[in-house]
Amino acid sequence: MNELLSRLPHKPPALLLSHVYEVSEQSAVCGYTVSDNTLTVLQGLSSAYALEMLAQAAALVLTQSGAQPLSGMLAQCRSLVCRQPFFSFGTELIIYAKLEGLSAGVLALCSGRVEESGSGLLLAEATFSIYLNNQ
Numbered sequence: 001m002n003e004l005l006s007r008l009p010h011k012p013p014a015l016l017l018s019h020v021y022e023v024s025e026q027s028a029v030c031g032y033t034v035s036d037n038t039l040t041v042l043q044g045l046s047s048a049y050a051l052e053m054l055a056q057a058a059a060l061v062l063t064q065s066g067a068q069p070l071s072g073m074l075a076q077c078r079s080l081v082c083r084q085p086f087f088s089f090g091t092e093l094i095i096y097a098k099l100e101g102l103s104a105g106v107l108a109l110c111s112g113r114v115e116e117s118g119s120g121l122l123l124a125e126a127t128f129s130i131y132l133n134n135q
Helices: 004-008 047-065
Strands: 019-023 027-033 044-046 071-082 087-088 092-103 107-116 121-135
Touching: 004 019, 004 047, 019 047, 027 071, 044 047, 047 071, 047 087, 047 092, 047 107, 047 121, 071 107, 092 121
Parallel strands: none
Antiparallel strands: 019 027, 027 092, 044 087, 071 121, 092 107, 107 121
16 A cells, blocks of 8 residues: 555655555545654654645545546645644654545545554644645
8 A cells, every 4th residue: 555655746755654554535544653854843743744744645535536636735724733732753643634525626625633653642633625736
């Protein structure tokens, strides 16, 4: 499943997924371990990057649903709640992204959450839209 990551235009350190555990036409479950090789602050990775993690996981869902954009972008964040200021180095994250629907064929409406692996502690959650540039 990790070969699916090659479908994303991101490369390290901007690629914020390291594992794909499951992906369907409606949802994806991915993993990421915070390391000092990523875009970091002194204490770890800013939790604001949860939105980008979720958008990358949602893009994998779009590759399965056939709506994969030739190029796409995060268009709107309707909500983002981060429960801590950063993700510490060594923290294993589980990223859950869900495709809620398509609007006019150009916006993918998505939601998701980021949890700490093992404990299931909710670290961040968001609702957002991805613009699909299929031109």
